[in-house]
Amino acid sequence: MVDLGCWPGGWLQVAAESVGPSGRVAGVDLAPIDPPLELENVFAMEGDLSNPSVFPPLLEYLGHRADVLLCDAAPKITGVRASDRAREEALLGAVEVAIAELLRPGGLALVKLLDCPEAQVFEARVRRSFSQARKVRPEATRRGSSEAYLLARGWGRC
Secondary structure (H helix, E strand, O other), rough: EEEEEEOOHHHHHHHHHHOOOOOOEEEOOOOOOOOOOOOEEEEEEEEEOOOOHHHHHHHHOOOOEEEEEEOOOOOOOOOHHHHHHHHHHHHHHHHHHHHHHEEEOOOOOEEEEOOOHHHHHHHHHHHEOOOEEEEEOOOOOOOOOOEEEEEEEEOOOO
């Protein structure tokens, strides 16, 4: 399993429990996990998920492409609409590249989406590469939040 935007480490902990002691979880974020997680089946690295140089260490740790790709990353919001939308578009483009590089055929992706046109375009493109996809909004999501997640299964449908 791979976790993009893994700081502060909560999803890494849940993923580690989910895959069990024989599974592996690799994560990347701009911010380091501090304090580091002391879990034997977790590798977390500091890096920019938009830089493809982060993919080889993640794949090396996993030993193969991931069955599941989680992405809870969000751009730093500045309050300047044009800037924020460009940042979201760049982040989603990087996630799309990461899916292609890190996810095994048939794999599952869960990606955070903000309510914006860039997310709608990303969702439409990504849906075409999976056999199933739907938008989900966890019950615990704060009222008024624009966050939702794209849950996509069956990567590689083309």
